[in-house]
Amino acid sequence: MERTCIILKPDALKRRLAGKIISRIEDKGYIIADARMLRLDEAILREHYSHLVDKPFFPDIVAYMVSGPVLAMIVEGENAVLGMRQIIGATHFEDVTAGTIRGDYAFNTEQNLIHGSDSKESAELEIERFFARR
Ligand code: CDP
Ligand code: MG
16 A cells, blocks of 8 residues: 655645545545644755755745645555646646646646645655654
8 A cells, every 4th residue: 555645735724625625535545544734834844845945936935835734644545646646736837737636726836735745755755754753
C-alpha cells in the first residue's frame, strides 16, 4: 500500500471546500489514514518548498501558506502518489484541466487549494516533516 502527503491549503479551508475535496479523495478509493490541522511558518515552508526559495514569487507563496490553518493528511492506496497528482491537476494554471480539483475550483497558479507529494521519496520526507516531527 502506497502513501502520500496531502495538504489542503488555507484557501481550501477558507472557501469551505475541505469536505468536497476529501470526498473526491475517498471517491477515488483512497483512505485518509491520518490528518492534522497545522499552522505553517516560514521555516517549514523553506524546507517544504526548497525548490522554490530562489524564485521571485517565493515571498508570495509564504504569505499565502501562512494566511490560515492547513489540513495535512496521509492518504493511502494503490499508486497513491501518482493517483493523487492526477486528481489534483497540473501545477500551472494554463495547463490545468476541468475535472481535476485545481481545474474545478482554482483560478490561478498560486492559490491552488491542495498539495500532493510528487514522488514516493518526497511523500516519506513530507510525512516525516508534517506528522512525525511535530
Ligand atoms: O504544487 P505542485 O507540486 O503542483 O507545484 P510546485 O512547483 O511544487 O509549486 C509549489 C506551489 O507553489 C504551487 O502549488 C503553487 O501554490 C506555488 N507556485 C506559484 O505560485 N507559482 C509558480 N510559478 C509555481 C508554483
Ligand atoms: Mg510540488
